[in-house]
Amino acid sequence: MNIYDVLKEKGITLPAPPPKGGVYTPVQEFGANLLYCSGCGPDLGDGNTMTGKLGDTLTVEEGQKAAYNCMLNLLANLDAQTGDLNRIKRFVKVLAFVNSADTFTQQPQVVNGGSSLLVELFGEEAGCPARTAIGTNSLPGNIACEIEMLVELK
Numbered sequence: 001m002n003i004y005d006v007l008k009e010k011g012i013t014l015p016a017p018p019p020k021g022g023v024y025t026p027v028q029e030f031g032a033n034l035l036y037c038s039g040c041g042p043d044l045g046d047g048n049t050m051t052g053k054l055g056d057t058l059t060v061e062e063g064q065k066a067a068y069n070c071m072l073n074l075l076a077n078l079d080a081q082t083g084d085l086n087r088i089k090r091f092v093k094v095l096a097f098v099n100s101a102d103t104f105t106q107q108p109q110v111v112n113g114g115s116s117l118l119v120e121l122f123g124e125e126a127g128c129p130a131r132t133a134i135g136t137n138s139l140p141g142n143i144a145c146e147i148e149m150l151v152e153l154k
Contacts, residue, residue, distance in 0.1 A: 006121050027078060033089070042067075042143055044069055049143060050069065053099050054107075063109075066110075067110055067147065071117045088126065091122070091127055091128070093149060094148075096111040096131070097135075099139045099143065111147070
């Protein structure tokens with residue numbers, strides 16, 4: 001399976017890698033065939049980022065779209081770093097932060113919006129990582145969600 005054929009078949013276009021928001025490396029190689037991907041927010045570079053708090057100004061569905069966009073940005077960074085997303089053996093770990101009202105408890109359902117994209121593109125075995133979904137009281141720029149991940153290359 002060629003991941004670029006899957007993307008095309010599903011009508012998904014990767015955005016340009018997002019600009020860095022500070023002093024850090026978007027993707028850092030370590031160990032044998034491992035990549036740590038810095039957190040990405042939901043802005044796809046078109047100015048239509050998802051901002052606000054889940055359980056207050058945003059619905060679960062809007063949060064799922066934000067998580068989906070975060071994952072697209074992570075894939076764009078991985079594509080820029082590796083030159084070929086087909087080199088990905090599996091997604092090892094996802095850590096997601098959800099900008100949440102104090103009473104909001106559906107962070108896992110929000111992050112499913114991003115996790116489902118990985119499974120859809122890479123299949124259950126490679127695309128379904130271990131995962132943590134955490135609610136937080138704020139995120140940079142009031143974004144709805146930020147996701148980071150660990151990836152193993154072939």
